[in-house]
Amino acid sequence: TDAFALDIGEWRAGIPMVFASFAVGNELAANPGTTVRLKVDSTLTLGTDYNVIGETRKGDPNNVVMVGAHLDSVEAGPGINDNGSGTAAILETALQIGNFPVKNKVRFAFWAAEEIGLLGSDQYVEGLTAAERDRIRLYLNFDMVASPNYAYKLYDGDDSDATGAPAGPPGSAQIENQLEDFFTSRGLATVGTDFDGRSDYGPFIAAGIPAGGIFTGAEGIKTPAEAALFGGTAGVAYDACYHQACDTIANPNLTALDVNADAIADSTARYAFNLTAIP
Ligand code: PHE
Ligand code: ZN
Ligand code: ZN
Ligand code: ZN
Structure with missing residues (x-):
């Protein structure tokens, strides 16, 4: 404007x-x-922050599987669900992959400064050469995976939810399907969530890199249909402590954290060995 x-x-x-x-x-x-x-706010100051990025020594560097979670929180609270949950889950996946002889290189990103506008992921994608960008076959994002009143929401790569938000780049539907298969194998339901630009997948889909991931809900209100699928309480926020001081170690739902940590490890491991579904 x-x-x-x-x-x-x-x-x-x-x-x-x-x-x-x-x-x-x-x-x-x-x-x-x-x-x-x-308005000018005295808490807005210039600072420096760093992405922390690590990758497997093994695996084909021309086929990179990228997995990311933002490491920062808002100033109001400790940010345990948002996003200690995603951070812990991808860190554990990284530790478990360790020196395993993966086929494709797996790169883990702990993003800086997501909460003030996706600064870390934006800068990372911006800084890639065209060749580096082309080597990244897909990006998996995990931001808020243990909401106390959770729903298992998968980024809507196939646009089946038809809410007007765009589907992800080609390949994103396959990522959604692979994650969905994991939940189905556990007898668990999932719902779609739009790529609305509110987390670190944003710069990746803007660059045409297929993306996907899991989100268990933030300030939005759980619907009766979701309560029927996932339990919890309809009419209440997925995370009533979203961006607040009460997003402490007492906030995350440990069932959701456990299931999603397994889903994250499962999807990362599958892509570490097989990218044939991804264009
Ligand atoms: N990225 C938002 C935050 O950190 C939360 C969010 C995650 C919203 C995923 C939508 C999808 O506050
Ligand atoms: Zn947040
Ligand atoms: Zn977040
Ligand atoms: Zn979908």
């Missing part, structure tokens, strides 16, 4: 507004067409 361009133009003189402009951009991406007004 005009207001957006004007405000950023005025603020560019002030160093702290570097972060503010990213935050606004993210807000606009999630809510296209809305007018966003920001």
Whole structure:
């Protein structure tokens, strides 16, 4: 909007507004067409943060399976479900893969500064050469996988949920299907969740890299249909402590964490050996 361009133009003189402009951009991406007004906030300061990225020594470097979770939290609380849950699950997967002779290289990313506008993942994807980008065959994202009033939501790669949000790049439907197969094998249901741009898969799908992952819900309200599928309480937020001080070690649902940690390990291990389903 005009207001957006004007405000950023005025603020560019002030160093702290570097972060503010990213935050606004993210807000606009999630809510296209809305007018966003920001005021200068003394908590917005310029800082430095780092992605932590590690990959298996083994495996074909021309076929990289990427798995990511954001490591930061909001200032309001410790961020145990958002996103200690995803971080712990991918870290355990990395530890278990260890020196196993995988066929494809597996690269784990612990993203910085997701909460202020996907800064870490955005910078990473931006910094890839075309050749490096082409070697990344897919990206799996895990942000909030142990919500107390959880639903097993899979990113909607095939657009079967038809809510108007785009499907992911070609290959994303196959990722959704593979994750769904895991839940089916456990007798568990899943539902779709749109690629709405609110987590670190955003820069990857924008670059045309197939993506998928699991999300158990944030501030949204569980529907009666979901309560029938997953238990829990309809009419209540998936995570009533989302972005609050009470997102402590007492917040995560340990059943969801256990199931999703297995789903994350299962999907990562399958792609570590077989990418034939991915274009
Ligand atoms: N990325 C959001 C956050 O960290 C939460 C979220 C995750 C929203 C996945 C939608 C999908 O606050
Ligand atoms: Zn968050
Ligand atoms: Zn998050
Ligand atoms: Zn779907």
